[in-house]
Amino acid sequence: MFCKVINHDQQNLDSYLTLKREIQLARKIQRKLLNGEKPILINSQVSGFSIPASMIGGDYFDFYPLSDGKVRIIIGDVMGKGIPAAMLMILTRGAFRSAAEVTEGPGETLTSMNKAIFKDLRTLSSFVTVFCADWDPNTGSLVYANAGHYMPVLVRGNTETFELPDLKGVMLGGLPDQVYQEKEIRLLEGDTLFFYTDGIVEAQNCHGEMFQIERLHETLMQNAHKTASELETIVIDTLTNFTEGLPQKDDITMVILKVGTGKDQQR
């Protein structure tokens, strides 16, 4: 009887350790996929960072260099948290990479992604919000499309912050056969474009207060002169100070595009 109890406890411990190891491996895989190669850009910088709320998360960002010197940028948020969301994040990444290769613009990319993963997302009662943009460093043109995601914040000079002109679109997995529209904006020398997921503005401190979009705008404006990676660190530090290190419920993800550094940049 005693031996049986010990064996049972040992089995539980073994199962726990195996599970822990597998989750750590999954975390490693996700971090590697998220923090892959950053594109080389002419006269601009791009950077991205993600902090999962638990061991692994459902937020996603990616850069896909296009043949004409442009780069396709995507940021997304899978419904839910943890392992289930992480599995769907990988599905989303696969759909983006496949679509980016063969589609003309961000609108067509989202249309193709929705076509590819709609049935799976509906079967799982899930969805993904994504924002996708083509950045052309040669002309300063940013063409974008949106599937239910927050519009990025544009910081112009050190004095002005505003969201990109609104563009509505249904989340991926919401409706079949959606056609996503595009808008275009011209970015100027010195502009900083900040893409983000809701984990940033909904980060909470111990008083239950949220960080909110106003604090984000203020932080971006005060630090608009910094490089993309410096700004990334500043936003994370500001969030950490605000939350006083309180564990967060949601993943925190950002992508920063900085225009006009005066020389070619590689990160």
Next chain:
Amino acid sequence: MSLVMKEEINGSILNVQVIGLMDYSTVDNFMVEIPDNITKIVIDFSGLDFIDSTGIGSILSIIHAAADRGIVVTFEGLNKETDELFELVGVYIIKEALLQGGQ
């Protein structure tokens, strides 16, 4: 913070009241069984404190389940933040599209 659900049937209308926090940690408590003979579901959000993407996923599941049976879903008591969030992710467009039976 927790999530409380109150359901009431008035004739062929199912009223669902959502009170508290509707997120990843509480959404398992959100289970709506749609009885036979229901023609309309009214979801009252006036007691809702916060909803995240998981909560929106549960609302979408009701919309889809109702649409499969030809049942109309309406929302009441939405605050500005939740209204804007539903607008942003496309909940209203999905609701209308399914109501029209076009998708």
